[in-house]
Structures are given as C-alpha cells and as structure tokens.
Amino acid sequence: MRRLSGRFRSSLIIGLQGIRARKLRTLLSMISLFLGVLAVVVVQAGASIAERALLADLEITQGYDGTRVMDMPMEQASTDMLAATVHGRSDAVAMMGVSGIVGEPGVLPVNPGAAPLDQDWGPAMVCNDVGCEPAPGVKGQAVEVRLTALSGDVRKFRPFRTVTGQWLDFSKVPAMSPKLVLNRAAADAFNQYRVPAEMRVGGAAANVTPQFVGVVDDGDMQPRAYVRLDELTTWLPTSRMADPMTGGEMRLLMSPGSPVEPVVVSKLKALGNEPYVYTVESRKDQEKQLTLMRLVFFSMAGLVLLIGVAGILNVGLATVGERVEEFALRRAVGTPRSLLAGIVLAETLLTGLLTAAAAIGAAAAGLKVVTMLVGNSQPILSDVQFPWEAGIAGIIAGLVAGVLGGFIPALRAAGIPIATVMRA
Amino acid sequence: MTTLIALDGITKVLKGQEQPRTILDGVGLTVDAGQSVAIVGRSGSGKSTLLSVIGLFDRPDQGSYQLDGQEIARLPERRAAKLRSSHFGFVFQRFFLLKHLTAAQNVAMALVNGQGWLPRRQRRTRVLEALDQVGIAHLAKSRPTKMSGGEQQRVAIARALVRDPKVLLADEPTGALDTETGTLVIDALLAATERGCGLILVTHDRDHAARMGRIHDLVDGVLTERVAVR
Numbered sequence: 333m334r335r336l337s338g339r340f341r342s343s344l345i346i347g348l349q350g351i352r353a354r355k356l357r358t359l360l361s362m363i364s365l366f367l368g369v370l371a372v373v374v375v376q377a378g379a380s381i382a383e384r385a386l387l388a389d390l391e392i393t394q395g396y397d398g399t400r401v402m403d404m405p406m407e408q409a410s411t412d413m414l415a416a417t418v419h420g421r422s423d424a425v426a427m428m429g430v431s432g433i434v435g436e437p438g439v440l441p442v443n444p445g446a447a448p449l450d451q452d453w454g455p456a457m458v459c460n461d462v463g464c465e466p467a468p469g470v471k472g473q474a475v476e477v478r479l480t481a482l483s484g485d486v487r488k489f490r491p492f493r494t495v496t497g498q499w500l501d502f503s504k505v506p507a508m509s510p511k512l513v514l515n516r517a518a519a520d521a522f523n524q525y526r527v528p529a530e531m532r533v534g535g536a537a538a539n540v541t542p543q544f545v546g547v548v549d550d551g552d553m554q555p556r557a558y559v560r561l562d563e564l565t566t567w568l569p570t571s572r573m574a575d576p577m578t579g580g581e582m583r584l585l586m587s588p589g590s591p592v593e594p595v596v597v598s599k600l601k602a603l604g605n606e607p608y609v610y611t612v613e614s615r616k617d618q619e620k621q622l623t624l625m626r627l628v629f630f631s632m633a634g635l636v637l638l639i640g641v642a643g644i645l646n647v648g649l650a651t652v653g654e655r656v657e658e659f660a661l662r663r664a665v666g667t668p669r670s671l672l673a674g675i676v677l678a679e680t681l682l683t684g685l686l687t688a689a690a691a692i693g694a695a696a697a698g699l700k701v702v703t704m705l706v707g708n709s710q711p712i713l714s715d716v717q718f719p720w721e722a723g724i725a726g727i728i729a730g731l732v733a734g735v736l737g738g739f740i741p742a743l744r745a746a747g748i749p750i751a752t753v754m755r756a
Numbered sequence: 757m758t759t760l761i762a763l764d765g766i767t768k769v770l771k772g773q774e775q776p777r778t779i780l781d782g783v784g785l786t787v788d789a790g791q792s793v794a795i796v797g798r799s800g801s802g803k804s805t806l807l808s809v810i811g812l813f814d815r816p817d818q819g820s821y822q823l824d825g826q827e828i829a830r831l832p833e834r835r836a837a838k839l840r841s842s843h844f845g846f847v848f849q850r851f852f853l854l855k856h857l858t859a860a861q862n863v864a865m866a867l868v869n870g871q872g873w874l875p876r877r878q879r880r881t882r883v884l885e886a887l888d889q890v891g892i893a894h895l896a897k898s899r900p901t902k903m904s905g906g907e908q909q910r911v912a913i914a915r916a917l918v919r920d921p922k923v924l925l926a927d928e929p930t931g932a933l934d935t936e937t938g939t940l941v942i943d944a945l946l947a948a949t950e951r952g953c954g955l956i957l958v959t960h961d962r963d964h965a966a967r968m969g970r971i972h973d974l975v976d977g978v979l980t981e982r983v984a985v986r
C-alpha cells in the first residue's frame with residue numbers, strides 16, 4: 333500500500349512540477365481540450381434538460397409514470413358509484429367532464445364542442461330520438477369550455493403549473509357557488525372574447541356567475557375549466573352530468589396499487605361495463621426518440637472531443653521532444669520507465685481534469701446566465717438545475733482525453749535511451 | 757579493500773551502419789572502494805561508451821561485469837534501474853539541472869526510485885547534507901539559471917552524492933569550467949572517495965587526471981593502465 337501510494341504520489345507531484353514549469357504549454361493543450369469537454373458537457377446537459385422538459389410535458393398531459401388510468405362511459409349509475417367510491421380519497425381522483433358555456437345568454441358559443449379557438453369542429457348540434465341536427469340560433473359572445481369536475485387534487489398525478497391566481501383548494505368545505513380554475517386555452521379565449529360573466533350548463537338548476545380563481549397550464553389545447561366535484565354537484569345534479577348532451581368523459585387516475593382499482597372494476601362489471609385500465613409509461617414511450625437524440629448529439633460531441641485529444645497529444649509529444657534530456661537524466665538516476673511514463677501520464681491527466689473542471693464550471697455558469705436571461709419567456713428553461721450527469725460526463729471526457737493524449741507521449745518518454753545524456 | 761567493479765573482456769560493437777564498429781575491445785578494469793581512476797583518451801576513443809556500460813545505461817556485447825561480486829553483464833532493465841539508483845552517482849560535462857526546479861529539488865530528484873520518494877523529512881536532511889558536502893548549502897533555494905557554472909556543477913555532484921553511491925562516474929565534469937572552478941569540482945569528487953566511494957573520472961585535463969590514484973589510457977577501444985612515473 334505504502335509503496336503504491338508513494339509511487340502514485342511522486343508521479344503526481346513531479347507531474348504537477350512539470351505543469352507549473354510549462355504553464356503556457358499546458359494552457360495551449362487545455363484550450364483545444366476545453367472545447368471538446370465543453371461540447372460533451374453541453375450536449376449531456378442539453379439532452380437531460382430536453383428529456384426532462386419532454387417528460388414534464390407528458391407528465392402534465394398524461395400523468396406521472398406509473399399512474400393507473402381508467403376510462404369509463406358516463407352513465408348515471410357509474411357516475412354516482414364513482415363519486416361515492418373515491419369521495420375523500422387522495423390515492424384516486426375522478427375527472428368528470430361536462431360542457432359549459434360562458435357568456436351572453438341565449439347565443440351559440442363561438443367554439444361549439446369546446447373546440448380550440450383556432451380550430452373548427454363543426455356547428456353545434458341538438459339531438460333527439462329521431463337524430464341530430466344543427467342547433468338553431470346564432471353565434472354570439474360566448475365561449476364553450478370543458479367543465480372538468482375533480483373529486484380530489486389531481487395534481488398528485490398531473491403536475492399542473494399555476495400560471496396566475498390559485499389552484500383549487502380541496503381542504504376547505506365546499507363553497508355554495510363553484511370556484512373555477514381555467515386552463516391556458518380557456519384563459520386565452522376569454523381574453524379574446526370579452527364575454528358577460530354568466531355560465532350556462534345544460535340541465536343546471538340555474539345559471540351562475542362563475543368565480544374564476546386562477547389559471548393553470550394543463551398542456552391541453554381545448555379550453556377547460558376545473559371545478560371541485562362537490563361544489564359542482566350543489567348546483568348540477570350528477571344525473572345531469574351523465575346526460576349525453578352535456579357530459580361525455582369520465583376518467584379515474586390512481587396511484588399504482590391503489591385499493592380503489594379492484595373495487596371500481598368489480599362495481600363497473602356489476603353494472604355491465606367492461607373498464608379499460610392502463611399505466612402511464614411516458615419515459616418508455618419516449619425512450620427510442622431520446623436514445624436517437626442522444627446518439628446524434630454524442631457522436632458530434634465525440635468528434636469535438638477527438639479534436640481536443642489530438643490537441644493534447646500534439647502538445648504532449650512536442651513537450652516530450654523538448655524534455656528528452658530530462659527524461660534520460662531521470663532514468664540515469666534510477667527512475668524506472670514505468671514511473672517515468674506515470675509522470676507524463678499524470679501531467680496529461682491533471683491537465684485533462686483541470687480542463688474538465690473549467691469546462692463544467694463554464695457550462696454551469698452559462699446555463700445560469702441563460703436561465704436568468706430567457707427563463708421568463710421560455711418556461712422550459714426557467715428553474716433548470718445543472719444536471720449532474722453532465723458533470724460526470726465532463727469528468728470522464730477529461731480523464732479519457734488525458735489518458736489518450738498522454739499515452740503515446742508516455743511511451744515515448746519511457747523509451748528514451750539513457751546514453752543521450754552523454755552525447756548531448 | 758573490497759572490489760566494487762571488475763570488468764573483464766568487455767566488448768561493445770556498434771551495429772546499424774554498413775559494417776559493425778568495435779567501440780570497446782576487451783576492456784578490463786577493477787575499481788576498489790575508495791579508489792579513484794582516471795580514464796583519458798582522444799575524442800571518439802570510447803570513453804563515454806565505457807562509462808555508459810559501467811553505469812548500466814547500456815549492456816556490453818561480450819565480457820563479464822561484476823558489481824559487488826555479482827555478475828550483471830546481462831541484466832533486465834528493471835533491475836538495472838534499481839542498481840543505478842542504489843550504486844551509482846553520475847556527473848556529466850553538462851550539468852542537466854532542471855530549470856524549473858530549485859537546487860534542492862534538483863538534488864531530491866535522484867531520491868525518486870521504484871518505490872517513489874523518501875518521506876519529506878528524510879528527503880530534506882539528505883538533500884541538505886549533500887549540498888553541504890559540496891559547499892553550497894546556502895544555495896538550496898536558488899534556481900540553476902541564477903547560478904554560476906561551477907555552482908551548477910556542484911549541485912549536479914550533490915545530486916550524484918545524495919544517495920550515498922558506491923561508485924561515482926564523472927564524464928568530463930570540468931569540461932565546461934575554468935581551471936580554478938574545475939579544481940573545486942575535482943576536490944568535491946575526491947572528498948567522496950575519502951568516505952569509501954569509488955571514482956571513475958573521464959577527463960582531458962592532465963592535472964586533474966594526475967590527482968587520481970590510477971590513470972588508464974583508452975586508445976581505439978583498448979584500455980591500458982599507465983605505469984606511474986612519479
């Protein structure tokens with residue numbers, strides 16, 4: 333142990349002496365390597381930031397990986413059963429969507445079917461026993477939204493980002509008039525159409541004045557308004573929610589292994605429905621795309637790194653050429669070849685590590701500056717931490733470059749004949 | 757007197773050119789502890805080649821070489837490196853001090869061997885002792901670029917002495933110095949023989965050669981002892 337550490341230590345110390353004696357040279361070999369390591373670090377950081385951003389978007393729209401999702405038809409019986417089963421639970425949240433029109437009374441909404449404002453999903457329809465036909469009336473100052481009732485805090489499964497105001501508070505007793513949180517699409521629609529604040533929901537006891545408390549980013553293009561299920565039902569009976577004219581979607585989000593799942597499944601079966609359940613696997617779905625992206629970036633970074641290695645190699649060889657006498661002398665006084673090679677390798681390794689540290693620092697500082705400058709306009713870049721994977725990739729790149737760039741010079745140094753000192 | 761070095765029939769042939777050239781031709785030489793030997797001869801006669809064989813920089817093509825009674829004419833490099841550091845001290849015409857190190861660091865360089873370095877304390881005392889032996893302990897922290905030629909050569913001698921070598925090999929150590937400074941350098945080398953170290957000095961200077969115990973002439977690779985004519 334002492335022997336080994338002594339040897340290792342002496343190569344490090346002598347290598348450091350060499351670096352200090354040739355600062356300019358070391359700096360030169362660092363510059364090319366710096367760019368190479370920087371490329372690796374930036375690519376790795378970019379890849380993990382992109383991956384996180386991609387996954388974050390998927391998490392908002394689909395849910396966290398592992399979330400169990402059950403879709404079911406909206407019927408009075410199953411709606412009542414579901415509302416009763418998940419009531420007060422946090423490991424399972426039901427989302428029930430109905431149609432809501434906010435605006436001038438008696439006119440058709442500008443976006444029938446709660447279509448995104450820049451899309452046309454066709455005219456509003458009314459249906460009866462015979463069939464469906466376009467609804468009478470004219471479009472006016474009204475916007476249709478998907479009114480989504482939540483049995484609990486859905487952000488446990490889908491991390492909505494609050495844009496302004498507040499999110500729904502599920503800890504308080506339900507209010508008599510429902511509080512609403514809009515998604516971005518809905519907020520944009522209301523910015524575009526200044527509508528009188530009155531909300532109509534088919535089958536509701538009366539129209540209400542909606543109380544908007546906040547705006548969130550839910551990743552959805554369709555205008556949506558979120559509301560507490562228990563607040564909505566004080567005003568809209570569940571029987572109406574299940575009306576095919578107004579309702580339509582019912583979804584249950586569950587933690588993996590939640591006891592709610594088997595209960596709901598068996599109850600649905602008893603009602604004559606075959607439930608469809610699946611698990612969110614965003615990462616797996618994206619894996620292929622991410623791998624390809626990484627591959628492309630890394631081959632580019634590898635190329636730049638190779639140029640860096642060539643630089644360190646070039647300078648290293650030139651240095652050995654200049655130091656023939658020093659190495660011959662060291663061998664003459666009994667330094668074994670292996671230690672000599674170790675000294676040269678230690679120099680390039682230290683250079684590589686130093687460079688890696690500099691490049692990582694530069695990349696981290698650069699990221700900080702970028703997030704500070706554009707973080708507000710680019711939500712993906714706000715609140716981004718320097719990924720540790722990038723730091724590790726940089727250190728490895730520096731070490732590899734040091735070994736590759738120092739190996740040949742080290743062999744050269746070890747092979748210098750000692751008698752050189754006699755003929756100089 | 758213990759015999760340190762015993763060469764017998766050492767032959768070194770240079771290949772590579774059109775025809776092989778014999779540089780050393782059956783050289784025999786013995787050096788005992790505390791003895792000093794001068795080797796003189798014309799330029800190109802093979803003096804440096806002989807020293808590089810003795811100092812284990814190179815191996816002879818034929819002949820026997822005993823160091824401390826051990827046959828080492830054909831030794832693998834790893835063991836040769838060990839013997840170089842344990843048995844020999846070298847001084848050359850050029851000083852070969854590393855410009856980026858102080859005098860003390862230059863001397864300490866010779867304390868690196870296969871096991872790494874001695875502990876810092878021991879290293880310090882031995883380096884200062886060696887510098888003191890050649891009379892320049894006060895220059896320990898100076899760099900070679902700020903020293904005179906004679907001082908630099910004495911740092912080189914300290915570097916050769918720091919390991920307590922059994923044999924000092926000096927190849928024209930005064931070649932780059934004026935007479936007076938050269939005398940000081942020879943004094944330092946001879947002082948080491950008084951502590952039992954063997955000395956082999958290659959020189960062109962008659963006066964320096966005359967101060968050695970024996971003088972050998974090397975002529976076209978053949979070594980002969982000069983009969984004393986005192």
Ligand SMILES: Nc1ncnc2c1ncn2[C@@H]1O[C@H](COP(=O)(O)OP(=O)(O)OP(=O)(O)O)[C@@H](O)[C@H]1O
Pocket residue numbers: 770779797798799800801802803804805806
């Ligand atoms: N590596 C080599 N390649 C070719 N020739 C060599 C080599 N080494 C030594 N020689 C030749 O061997 C002969 C002896 O060289 P050496 O250096 O031993 O002479 P020397 O006596 O030390 O001379 P000087 O007094 O000039 O130092 C010379 O003719 C030299 O040209």
Ligand SMILES: [Mg+2]
Pocket residue numbers: 754803804805927
């Ligand atoms: Mg010579």
